[in-house]
Structures are given as structure tokens and as C-alpha cells.
Amino acid sequence: MNSIIWPKGYLPGMTDNFASNEIIVANLSAAEVWEYLNNTSQWESYYSNVADIRFHNVSGPELSQGAHFRFTTFGFPIEAEVLEYEAPTDSKPARLAWHGWEEGSTADDALHVHHAWLIEDLSDNRVRILTQETQNGKAAKEMAIEKPNPMINGHQDWIEGLAKEAAQNKHS
Template identity: 30%
Template sequence: MTSSLRLWARETASLVSEFDQWPHDEQPAGAKVFAHNERIIPAPPERVWDLLVDAQGWSAFYANAHFVELADPQQHRLEHGSVFRWVTFGMPLTSEVNPCKRPHLIGWRWWGRWWGRGTHGYHVWLLEPHECGTRVVTEETQRGALPGMTRPIMQPLLRLAHGYWLRQLERQVSGLLQPVEPRVALR
């Protein structure tokens, strides 16, 4: 297979998890919603990693990340134990990073705030060196009444959103996107 063909076929979605270190109460088995997406991004893992740990910069390239704010104002990048608040899919969330192993693995447990209370999940990113750059895998589980009620919509929507996030991540790494003005924090 030629490199150009590999790059053309570089994005997939699945219902099978590759991650084997899920928190015991956030594993895909039994989750109301689960998504697995992956993409080959033509850049080294360190470049992709730098964008992923800059959570406050996500909204510059991922339109579904709003009002991202780290709990510790002295922190500028996600690291093990970081807590951040943000809005995604219209739901205000709090997230806590665990694990964080540069430049290959970052995950965060999240839970809904305000009207999203009782909703929780886990989101993980795996970065592997690949002959064409970096293989990026993102997986997420969702639990609670809201994901249960919205599963027929949320399951495909989450896969679409993560596919979009991966494509935008690639465009940002490649320098194809222009930064946008940051939004005012929402508490």
C-alpha cells in the first residue's frame, strides 16, 4: 500500500476499545454511550500532544469546546491531576486528568454540572508513532440518565464529533487553521 493511499484511508470509527486501563466504573461494557475514533495525523506525537494538553486552546480548532478553564490559574497545560471546566455538546462539565503520560496517553474522568448532574464518563487519547506520523485514538464512555435517554442520537453524534475533532486537530497541527478569539469564561 502506498503512503498516499494510507493517508487517504486514515480515519476509522469502531465500537471496540483498544484502551485497557479504564477506571473500573467507566469501562465500555455497560456504558450508555461509547465511541472509538482514530486517525493518522502526519505529524510527530509531540506536536499532536502539545495541542491536546493545551485545553484552553481547543476552541481555536474544535467548535464543540467552549469556555475551557483550568481550575488552577497557574496551570497552562493539562497534566496528571489537572481539573478543568468546560462546555461541550451544550453540557457544562468538570474533568480531572488521569493518566497523563507525555506524549502517548492522556485521559480524563468527567461529570456533568448544573442540569447535567448525574451524567459522567471517561475520555482517553492514545498517540502512537506511525510511519506516516501519529496514530491518534480517542475513546469515550458516557453513563447516567441523560446518555441513556439520548443514546440513539448521542452514540452516532459522539462518533461524528470525535471524527471532526481529529480532523481539526490535524488541520491545526498542519497550520491550516487560523486562531479565533477566545471566549469569556462561564462559571
């Protein structure tokens, strides 16, 4: 199986908080899942912890390399820039990653994240959906000690909702 590609300063274990969520689902392909992750207008239909999605430098709602967008999640207004964008092919998994920062934050309370997705086809008509996020900043330190960790629970809802949405709308 493939793994996330981490930029400098965001390697898990070296940041203030880390969340990793993964599911493997039968009878679904990476391309079918990608359709609902790539199109941000679909997010609110299957993930209740996201709102107010807007694009700055592209029209959206589809993501793209270098897209700068904004959304609210976990109560934080997040500005984000897509750093990695690869749709799935027959030989390669889908990769999506953005750097995000809290809108209006100061140096003292800044929250910076690297949120990455890996969606890959597996044998026997299965798909693996992996999302991982590393975070730095005061809010990240606070979330890291919360039990249960809100990032882990929130991202689990996201990947399960994503898989369910793709399965329910599967093209026959």
C-alpha cells in the same frame, strides 16, 4: 498498536454510551499532535464544540496529572479531572484521560464520562490519534440512541481538527 486503559465502571460495552474515533495521519508525529491537545487554549481554534475552559487547581492552560478543569461541550457544562497524563516519548505513546461529570447534576440526571486519548507514532512517519469515551447516566442513554450519534460525529471533528492544526503549525 496500544489501547486505552479503562477504569472500573467505564469499560466499553458495560456503559450507557460509547464513542470511538481514530485517524492515522502521515508526516506528523505524536509530539507535534500532543502540543495542541495538551494546551487547552488551542482547543477552540480547531474544535467548535468546546468553550469556556477554566482551571480550578492549576493555572493551565496546559493539562497535567490531577488537573481539575471545566469546559462546555455538547451543551453540557463539564467538570473534569485528569486521571492519566503521559506526554509521548520515543518509546511510549501519549496518554491523556479525564473523568468528567455534568456540573450541577443530581443523582437522577448525572452524566459521568471517561474520555481517553492515545497518540502514538507508527512506522513510515505516521501518527495514530485515538479518542474514546464511555458515558453513564440519563443523557448518555439518550445520546446512545440518537442517529447519528452526536458523540461520534463531535469527536471525529475534534481529532480531525487536532491533526489539521498540528500539521498546519508543524515546526520545520
